[in-house]
Amino acid sequence: MVIECKHVWNYLSDYLDNSLSPETKELVQRHLEHCEICSAILDSTRNIVVLTADDRVFELPIGYSERLHARLAQEMENPAAGHEKSPSD
Amino acid sequence: MELEHTDRDEARMIASILAGDTQQYHELIRPYERSVYKMALSLMKDESDAEDVAQEAFLKAFRKLADFRGDAKFSTWLISITLNEARGRLRRKSAVPMESLDQTNEEGGHISPALLRDWREVPSEALERKEIRAILVEAIGNLSPLYREVLLLRDVEELSIEETAAALTITAGTVKVRLHRARMMMQKELAPKLKNANPRKGWFQWL
Numbered sequence: 386m387v388i389e390c391k392h393v394w395n396y397l398s399d400y401l402d403n404s405l406s407p408e409t410k411e412l413v414q415r416h417l418e419h420c421e422i423c424s425a426i427l428d429s430t431r432n433i434v435v436l437t438a439d440d441r442v443f444e445l446p447i448g449y450s451e452r453l454h455a456r457l458a459q460e461m462e463n464p465a466a467g468h469e470k471s472p473s474d
Numbered sequence: 475m476e477l478e479h480t481d482r483d484e485a486r487m488i489a490s491i492l493a494g495d496t497q498q499y500h501e502l503i504r505p506y507e508r509s510v511y512k513m514a515l516s517l518m519k520d521e522s523d524a525e526d527v528a529q530e531a532f533l534k535a536f537r538k539l540a541d542f543r544g545d546a547k548f549s550t551w552l553i554s555i556t557l558n559e560a561r562g563r564l565r566r567k568s569a570v571p572m573e574s575l576d577q578t579n580e581e582g583g584h585i586s587p588a589l590l591r592d593w594r595e596v597p598s599e600a601l602e603r604k605e606i607r608a609i610l611v612e613a614i615g616n617l618s619p620l621y622r623e624v625l626l627l628r629d630v631e632e633l634s635i636e637e638t639a640a641a642l643t644i645t646a647g648t649v650k651v652r653l654h655r656a657r658m659m660m661q662k663e664l665a666p667k668l669k670n671a672n673p674r675k676g677w678f679q680w681l
Binding site for chain 2: 391392394395397398399401402404412421424425426427428430432433434435436437438439440441442443444445446450452453454456457458460461464
């Protein structure tokens with residue numbers, strides 16, 4: 386059985402997560418072997434997933450950690466403060 | 475994050491915090507400061523809101539620590555609290571219910587990826603460049619909330635499909651469908667930009 390590019394695209398995310406059934410995976414793999422365009426789409430998607438997971442993408446603001454721990458310390462010393470103000474509790 | 479899990483006994487840390495050694499909470503959360511912030515930033519799209527959300531999430535987790543059940547990972551629990559905190563704030567900020575806007579195109583049309591030949595891998599060193607980071611952050615921020623949340627949990631925070639489903643209280647099947655669409659939207663948006671990123675410092679040798 387041969388599948389078309391459009392169908393292959395539907396499987397790319399599951400293919401990357403290795404969650405396709407063995408039969409579908411085999412079909413996709415066979416298509417990828419001879420289709421430059423689908424291979425490039427798969428490679429670029431995989432590359433983007435890898436870049437997205439990289440810790441350097443999001444920069445922490447300077448002093449973030451210090452401010453966070455100071456606020457926590459305040460809460461621990463004085464647990465009641467701010468409790469009532471919290472709007473979603 | 476994996477390494478930290480292996481040599482930390484978080485269950486024991488949580489037990490001693492609950493027993494009164496609250497100082498240990500500072501140590502407990504240290505490995506997660508970054509993931510909570512990036513989650514908050516991607517959802518709020520504003521640094522100062524993101525910091526507020528992150529602080530509030532860590533405070534809530536501290537106050538509710540007794541409710542934490544050991545059957546989930548502490549990190550996953552923390553991420554759910556962050557997500558709820560951010561959602562609450564977005565809801566209060568906007569008069570328009572966001573979910574209903576998105577739901578209309580949830581199962582919508584097919585997303586065609588950007589068609590390319592000869593994709594050359596963008597090395598992770600490219601992230602040293604501010605403009606490359608900005609392009610990625612912007613693309614994540616431009617996804618509608620339904621897709622953004624799934625992509626954040628799965629591809630940014632690297633939760634499993636099951637953990638993502640549990641955090642969002644949706645099925646694993648829905649996670650897969652949304653994740654697929656989110657990744658395709660990212661590819662469509664980013665592949666052409668990353669391919670044509672203008673190499674001033676010679677990282678993109680093939681261009």
